Amino acid sequence: EADIYQTPRYLVIGTGKKITLECSQTMGHDKMYWYQQDPGMELHLIHYSYGVNSTEKGDLSSESTVSRIRTEHFPLTLESARPSHTSQYLCASSDPGSNEQYFGPGTRLTVT
């Protein structure tokens, strides 16, 4: 059973606010990922990390930033939220042996 957590689950904020979406996992996985999914659309990789102090941008350009100071924690930050950032954000980590990815429950973000 995968143990990966995301908070908050739902967030409604005004334009211009700074927000941080939290993601943590208790499995000791080195590889972690952030995906963005608009309603009814495909998931797109926006950030990934192969370990502490490692972060890379994904295939979809994003104005968000990430950090990886601890293995278990991979937060995503938006410095100034805009309505175009309204989406669902999904965090995942992968098993080092099989590379199977496990997903958190997601954060549904609405920027008004």
Add this chain to the structure above:
Amino acid sequence: KQEVTQIPAALSVPEGENLVLNCSFTDSAIYNLQWFRQDPGKGLTSLLLIQSSQREQTSGRLNASLDKSSGRSTLYIAASQPGDSATYLCAVDSSYKLIFGSGTRLLVRP
């Protein structure tokens, strides 16, 4: 560039029917292929993972096959139930990053 396509986009079947969901990918150089289930507004649940060296995997009523050379995978669901209603996503791992298809929305009618 790897592209993943899923057919059909939506499927509605009566309870008890066996069904097949299709996934195709353009670049056969993959590490593995994963099938997920997503319920509305929720995260993804991993159903089956097939490594590139494997041909199929089974879990309960689910069976997934992989034909790397033709760039295809199928997810077979036996004796479908209303609780199987969800969106099913196929994803290929070709550089330790997953590329997703757009999914098949399945509705199993009681």
